[in-house]
Amino acid sequence: MALRLYNTLSKQKELFEPVNPGKVGIYVCGPTVYKDSHIGHAVGPVIFDALKKFLQYKGYDVTLVINITDVDDKLIIEAGNRGISVKELAAEVSAGYFDAMDLLGVDSIDHYPRATDHITEIINMIQQLAENEAAYAVDGDVYCDISKVKDYGKLSHRKSEDQLEGSRQLSGNEKRNPADFALWKKAQPDEIGWDSPWGYGRPGWHIECSAMSMKFLGETFDIHGGGLDLIFPHHENEIAQSETATCKPFAKYWMHNGLTRLKTKAASGEWKAEKMSKSLGNIKTLKSLLAEVSPAVIRFFLLSTHYRRPIDFSEESIIATQKGMMNIYRTLERLTRISKDDVYSDLFQARCFEQAMDTDTDTDKQLFEYITAGQLRFLEALDDDFNTAGAISVLYDLSSTINKFIDDHQLESAASDNAKVLMLESGRMISTLGKILGLFTGPLESNENSDQLSAQLMDIMIELRANARKEKNFALADMIRDRLKAIDIVIEDRPGSTTWTKG
RNA sequence: GGCGACGUGGCCAAGUGGCUAAGGCGAUGGUUUGCAAAACCAUUAUUCAUGGGUUCGAGUCCCAUCGUCGCCUCCA
CATH class of the missing domain: 1.10.730 (Isoleucyl-tRNA Synthetase; Domain 1)
Structure with a gap:
């Protein structure tokens, strides 16, 4: 039996053959920790945790990495609004994320690297790009020059010149090409930042994933995963900067999971499903969901739909x-x-x-x-x-x-x-x-029966009811059952025994 | 404007060229039960958005149309 995986690069299912026989490296894009995670953030981890378990079952030695992006514009803004530091915000939000992963049974992640712990690797990589003449600095910012990138657009299958019309005008007009993207951003002295050859600043959005995936999995590794919405520009740019820096292929298989949509009933009675996203505000946070529904059910729910399809989330x-x-x-x-x-x-x-x-x-x-x-x-x-x-x-x-x-x-x-x-x-x-x-x-x-006292009391109730039934006093037997049902305890009679569950 | 995904019974959801279209939820009837619950059995899509085409044969491939959603800007 051989595993076949759909690869976004080739747009078809391919036979899975790891780069190094017997070993598999998987990198999944994790959350930017500026706000509480929603259900969508659980999809990738659950799927790839399950995939890792399956690959292990098949005998592979698997390393699974999910990153935490803990520095970026949104963190700075949110931290500013709340009057706390970026570090404090990231620590708080990521702690909630880890708790949720724990509850969901996502227990096979080998590393959760943070961007801020890998500034050296990031700077080294930008320097490598500069040496390869694919990066240029403008007044403290550093950009990747996509004209130097071979096959730019091969993942998202789009040409950058087709994208301009109708799309929002990009800000940084000091860029040589509108599609060039930031590797390093100049920061104000009072903002979070690090010293670099180009001055005080912080990493651009995509570079941390390239630097960290390579650190833990090598320059070429097997599977890179994430949500569909990351294909462009995030993953496209990861490929661009990684392959241009190392002159080697980056990830071999690109797996993208479908997005979670929130299904709601409008006043008109029509059902409507929209992508769940922090910016749209139609969020069901993991924390609130996990408080209402057993985590095992959520895991089962997420795996009950093929990973590439959208999941319409509704209470029903x-x-x-x-x-x-x-x-x-x-x-x-x-x-x-x-x-x-x-x-x-x-x-x-x-x-x-x-x-x-x-x-x-x-x-x-x-x-x-x-x-x-x-x-x-x-x-x-x-x-x-x-x-x-x-x-x-x-x-x-x-x-x-x-x-x-x-x-x-x-x-x-x-x-x-x-x-x-x-x-x-x-x-x-x-x-x-x-x-x-x-x-x-x-x-x-x-289904674990609560405390000892309840168990003992229930034993008495069941015995009383059994006696009533033996004497054909069904009115009493039914009353006991009905009253218990009213407090969510379900009685089931079976051949020779009676069981109860707190529901 | 460009790129892409999707549209399968009341709902959810597999199936991507070949016997009578998985499975779950729900519903109806039955077996069982003192009555229930649970479990089991039966029924619940002549049809896979619509219209063409390719083929001996299509839900499955091609074209068109309609609809929904996503990306092109931060997003798992």
């Missing part, structure tokens, strides 16, 4: 996703309940799974075949341009197949036998596959 779709995801969790918990074993632990070796087939009845064989075919379908979907949506649909299939198996064999009430082992191993296939994407890694916290 989150709720629908949550319900679907809970169905799978419910199956996994059902297996735990029946088997009294850990369904989230790793799948036994394939041989073990096959041993469960010893009885070799038809339905057992069918389940076994369906589960192993599902594994293949799951992995094939991911191999096809990392189609997480297709892969996740397999988990639903496996879940309902296992439920059907349990019903057919009446495993809920039957004594332990071979079928239960097969059932448990099948469930482990769901969590094993899920884990490749960072999903279904363990029981949902909300």
